[in-house]
Amino acid sequence: MKKDEFLKEKSDLLNVVIHGDNIAVLNDIKTIYCKKVDCIYIDPPYNNGETYNYYADNASHEAWISQMKATIILLRDFLKDDGSLWISIDDGEMHYLKVLCDEIFGRNCFITTIIWQQRNTRENRKAFSNNHEYLLVYSPNPELFKKRRNRLPLTQDVLDRYSNPDNDPRGPWQSITANVQAGHAVPSQFYEIVAPNGKRHNPPHGRCWVYNEERMKREIANGNIWFGSDGNGVPRIKKFISESVKGIVPETLWLSDFAGTNKDAKTHLQKLKVYNKDLFETPKPERLISRVIEIATNEGDLVMDCFLGSGTTSSTAHKMHRRYLCIEENLITCMYVNDRMKKVIEGEKGGISKDVGWRGGGQYEYVEWNH
Template identity: 45%
Template sequence: MPILKWLTRDDDIRAAGSVPYRLLEEVPGLGYGDRDTGNMLIQGDNLDALKALLPFYAGQVKCIYIDPPYNTRSAFEHYDDNLEHSQWLAMIWPRLELLRELLAEDGSIWVSIDDNEGHYLKVVMDEVFGRRNFLAEIIWQKRTSRENRAAIGSSHDALLIYGKMSAQEWKSVRNPLPPNDKGYSNIDNDPRGPWRSIPFSAQGYRPNQMYIITSPNCTRHEPPRGRCWGATEPVFLQYLAEGRVYFPKGGSGKPRIKQYMGEEAGLVPMSLWLAEEVGTTEASKREILDLFSDESPFGTPKPERLMQRIIHIASKPGELVLDSFLGSGTTAAVAHKMGRRYIGIEMGDHAVTHCQPRLKKVVDGEQGGISGAVNWKGGGGFRYFRLGASVFDETGQIRPDIEFPVLAAHVWFSEVRSPWSKPDPLSPVLGVHDGCAYALLYNGILGDKSASGGNVLTKKTLAVIRSALPEDFAGPVTVYGERSALSDASLLREQITFKQTPYDVKARA
């Protein structure tokens, strides 16, 4: 398979492995609504944030959408979009690698791009995801007004779609578009309700579907040239007896079949998405202005209807959606309204000035964008996180300045997939979840002044852990510590799973 070469390629394809592992630190004051929905808004560099998410979400994200800088050599208000070509490739490669690791086996990643880097991106994604896992390229009509100053006006962007399976395999898991409810009527007062007619013909030649059909006014019809009828003659006669056959033009036209409202299967998505179907950049700017009337529109927002279609095709309610270039927050807002869980990552200050206020408005039931179409009334919530310090130094050891609550939050989150609520006072027991207790011996939490600082699992430290557990608790305990002085038989008898720091912590990164 052809590969793309650029100046710093050798370093860039190894970059994801050298990203320092950092913790996610919750900012409770910026979260909103129901905090236990699983929705996350993360402020910070998306490369570091994606690495930090791996221990919690690797292989679990059903739909990834990203709208990276297009490298258009023009400066947007909220992004430095003026990157040299090699710098752009250096930026996108490691992020795609980490996104691939987060993607579910039956998931898909959708990347918005224009023709400045789109063709190079296709070659890079072929290499990162595998050429056989290219699913489609969607052309989105982003504007309808004519751009008179250009040699040829740009009216579209592209969406490159990849997965971890082939297009034929993905077909069985992607969702069709809702049926089109236009064109139904009931001109003959059919008691079965509104209907519309569809052609009664099929491509190709099938001998048992080549016959003469006579209309009520005695007009004889053969199949259209190069086609056959849509079913065998006995099936057609059954349709006729059921009153499902319609002859247009007063009975002289070729037969068509009645399709009643509700009978039509979902529509196969096509590769051309028109502005009238999913909106334009102008529509999306109006949506932002409606939300932030005292703000200038965000430079490159996407309309909610566009994101609605992507999320509908690529996921089901309750599944996880990720956008690591969140921008003005459209992906998270639409995912929230559509009943998906989401993770949004944004680096700049507009994580606070745009994304967080927008999601608060969604929780409160704002009625812009797709709200009416999906009957959104409000509810749910999200948690807000910032990136914490790097956990490990260059030798792989936990940094000495990492405090107990920071590492405890990481251990708890990695085990039970929800943020840790710090108790007061602190205890080596982090909590109990689904019948299992979790404890951390770290950074002198027991007040031990010895060389090991009480970080070793011994009979003495185990007794302290036992005393901190709920009185009626009798289940298994997972203990993180520097080392264990208990025998394997003792660990088994005590229902203890021991995990060594830093190695078992780092292994989960």
């Protein structure tokens, strides 16, 4: 498809990869997509001084930051109010980029910094083995974003913490502490608990009970306090798995078993065998992008990436039944993405395919912007 055709169709329902310079393309499509995008993920060149097979990453700091400024100002207007922008970056430019994003969005629009363990092997050549990168997260309206962001499913790890030693008909539960630090306590939190078997319990030194006495008595009467299997244990609160079905709040530390590694991404690309030239050297793993998409969007939502590279965002979004609009300026890389997306539609088994039960299907459109 050509640019004119795309603009005529205003194809905001399609899954699209555009070959072109992101600033030029974003300028051309901004009126169509203004406030229509649910999640933008970008993985720009980090400005680390390297020259890769298909793009150079060696601009001056000033040139890099002004390019990022122009891009992020444009991107901001594509986001819905409850949408979010996620930017991958490493130590080199992270702090400059944070200040830049604060200026563009406003500091109140900063949501968090995620630390991603991008490698789990040791790098011995430098003073420190650098094992992490960052994701900066912004939203035009963080309150609205908080309401829409998805919790993550309970992991087996979390499920294993629940059991039902007293055959409670309400189902499995885990016990959590019933006392808290006394620093901000009110007098009604200091009292003696009398267990059903008559044993008396005082809070440990420097701590108080989490509930006042009246509430604690009610919780004991309702069977919500656990005194150990023999009834003599320190009182603890029973937290039922049924109360956690909404899932877990995402954390800011993303270890490799949660979000994959750069090596996983390269292995996936090698196995895909989509392009017989040199490998694309800086792909992200689909698991990382899938976490972003899982938290920030629902099926049918629109995801954008204007530094697409080898097509990880389009591939992941496609497998997760999100719409996507992605931009990449390098032609060979775009050819690579084309081959990759064909394999995705045919049902390739790598990356997150197993996690999401991917069997193939769907459509994908490639758009030449300048020809």
